[in-house]
Amino acid sequence: MNMFQKTIIGAAIIAAAAGAVVLAKVLKDEKEKDDSEEEDDTEVHFIKIDDDDDDVEEDNTPKFDASDKPAEVQEVCGVYPYLNPDFVEEMLAKNSEFNAMFENDTLIQITHHVTFKEHTDLETFLDIMDEAGYICVQLSDHEMTAQKKLFTEEGAILSDVLNVANQTAALHGSYEGQTVSK
Numbered sequence: 001m002n003m004f005q006k007t008i009i010g011a012a013i014i015a016a017a018a019g020a021v022v023l024a025k026v027l028k029d030e031k032e033k034d035d036s037e038e039e040d041d042t043e044v045h046f047i048k049i050d051d052d053d054d055d056v057e058e059d060n061t062p063k064f065d066a067s068d069k070p071a072e073v074q075e076v077c078g079v080y081p082y083l084n085p086d087f088v089e090e091m092l093a094k095n096s097e098f099n100a101m102f103e104n105d106t107l108i109q110i111t112h113h114v115t116f117k118e119h120t121d122l123e124t125f126l127d128i129m130d131e132a133g134y135i136c137v138q139l140s141d142h143e144m145t146a147q148k149k150l151f152t153e154e155g156a157i158l159s160d161v162l163n164v165a166n167q168t169a170a171l172h173g174s175y176e177g178q179t180v181s182k
Contacts, residue, residue, distance in 0.1 A: 062082055062084075062169070064077065064081075064083075064084055064085055065085075066085035066088075069085045069088075069089060070089070072092060073085050073088050073089045076088045076092065076162065079162075080162050080163075080165075080166040082166050082169035082170045083162065083165055083166050083169055084169075087165065087175075088162070091158060091165075092158070095155060098157035098158050099152075099154055099155070099157070101152075101157070101180060102152045102180075102182070103152070104152055104153050104154070105151050105152065106151065106152045106182065107149060107151055107182070108149065108150060108151075108152055108157075108180055108181065108182055109148070109149050109180070109181050109182070110147065110148055110149075110150070110157060110160050110161070110178055110179070110180050111145050111146070111147045111178060111179045111180075111181075112145060112146045112147070112160075112161070112164045112165075112168075112175070112177075113143070113144075113145050113175075113176040113178065113179075114143065114145075114146065114164070114168045114173050114174065114176060115142055115173060115174045115176055116142050116143070116168075116171065116173040116174075117142065117172065117173075118172065119141045121171040121172050121173060122138070122141070122142060122143075122144060122173070124171055125144070125146075125167065125168065125171050125173060128167060129146045129164075129167070133148060134146040134148045134164075135148070143176075148160065157180060161178055164178075
């Protein structure tokens, strides 16, 4: 090996070593940055929830006993935990009536009427229902309608009623009823 080749190899080794040092520094900086971001992400934030309702457990789910109801009612109450089993039983009894109102694949409009004691609950309901595709009309500080168009099929009206009623009850509101039209 001549002197020129030794110089080139030496320079390459020095460049590689310098590159390794730079790479190690970059990796170390990225790891420290990731660690500090993880510390920020793992910080616990508490949200205070005030709930003075005696019919509500600590997890904010109402205490309804459906054990004396038929299995179908118990099953539906498991899916819709905020609904009173008596209401569920009443709506299940109306299911055949709902299904007979229109032929399958008929475009219908369901208008739900709800009321809330607290205006803030009504506003929360409005936001949720707007996002879910309902057209909401606020009738007063404490009442509103939520309207949706859908195509009928077996159980569609009942399902929509239960969904809206459960959301209403979850926000401490009252489901007043619905109208269904073409």
